[in-house]
Amino acid sequence: MSAVPPPSLDLGGIAVTWLADIPSMEFAPDDLLVPGGADQGPGGALDLTFGGYLISGDAGTVLVDAGVGDGKARSRPGWNRRSDGALPIALERTGLTLADVDTVHLTHLHADHVGWNTVWDGDAWIPTFPEAKYLALGDELDWGRVEYARDPGFMYGSYADSVLPLSERGRLEAVGDGFRIGDRIEVRAVPGHTPGSSAVIVRGRQETAVLSGDLIHHPHQFAHPLTCSRFCVDRAASAEARRGLLDWTARYGAILMPAHFGWGRVVAADGRFRFQPIVR
Numbered sequence: 001m002s003a004v005p006p007p008s009l010d011l012g013g014i015a016v017t018w019l020a021d022i023p024s025m026e027f028a029p030d031d032l033l034v035p036g037g038a039d040q041g042p043g044g045a046l047d048l049t050f051g052g053y054l055i056s057g058d059a060g061t062v063l064v065d066a067g068v069g070d071g072k073a074r075s076r077p078g079w080n081r082r083s084d085g086a087l088p089i090a091l092e093r094t095g096l097t098l099a100d101v102d103t104v105h106l107t108h109l110h111a112d113h114v115g116w117n118t119v120w121d122g123d124a125w126i127p128t129f130p131e132a133k134y135l136a137l138g139d140e141l142d143w144g145r146v147e148y149a150r151d152p153g154f155m156y157g158s159y160a161d162s163v164l165p166l167s168e169r170g171r172l173e174a175v176g177d178g179f180r181i182g183d184r185i186e187v188r189a190v191p192g193h194t195p196g197s198s199a200v201i202v203r204g205r206q207e208t209a210v211l212s213g214d215l216i217h218h219p220h221q222f223a224h225p226l227t228c229s230r231f232c233v234d235r236a237a238s239a240e241a242r243r244g245l246l247d248w249t250a251r252y253g254a255i256l257m258p259a260h261f262g263w264g265r266v267v268a269a270d271g272r273f274r275f276q277p278i279v280r
């Protein structure tokens, strides 16, 4: 790996940096997307990235989502027992250490967003970020608890190794829609992909960014907004939340920062959208 610093955008008094865990991974279209309404599916293989966004400003250092993680037993081959330490190495390249992360907010509890919550210390899964408070919407934590009680292998086993160890240590806190971290960071409920999915709005002095989690998985969905991911729990709600948030993002000229592809601006027309990527 080269020592290039991770891509970062200064919004004015607050910056957002992409910490890649898996820079690139291909999915067959049918493994990822389900066309909705009159939408058409995409043609070729879909390229996704996995990782988390680091927000640095007055309210401290906030990590939004925690990638796939290392050492986790997963039935998906590219996620299984990884060992390259990518996300912590990316963090180190910003000049920060694990102990500098004050807050980890989880947009939802899917396996590819909670992986670096914990690391194996030879004995148990312990919090990766020793000083951090971990947050998610209460609806998401309630859903996770119920599903895990029904099936301990829930979410590829990620609830057991990456969420439960935090709640058992009293390190995981439920927050509500509209929760703020300092003056510039706001958590918003966007249920659908999962019951307690959230987006994070970051308001800088010059620019506003919307960290949209898995509200949109792939750029194909801008022109086909009824198309959902295969992993959406409630597809109708997911499509409605996606349209609402993309409309908002376009209206305010905000920068969309999705979890699985690069950031850019959104243009709305007739219930569909166009994406203008910003080169990192």
Ligand SMILES: [Zn+2]
Binding pocket: 110, 112, 113, 214, 259, 260
């Ligand atoms: Zn995801």
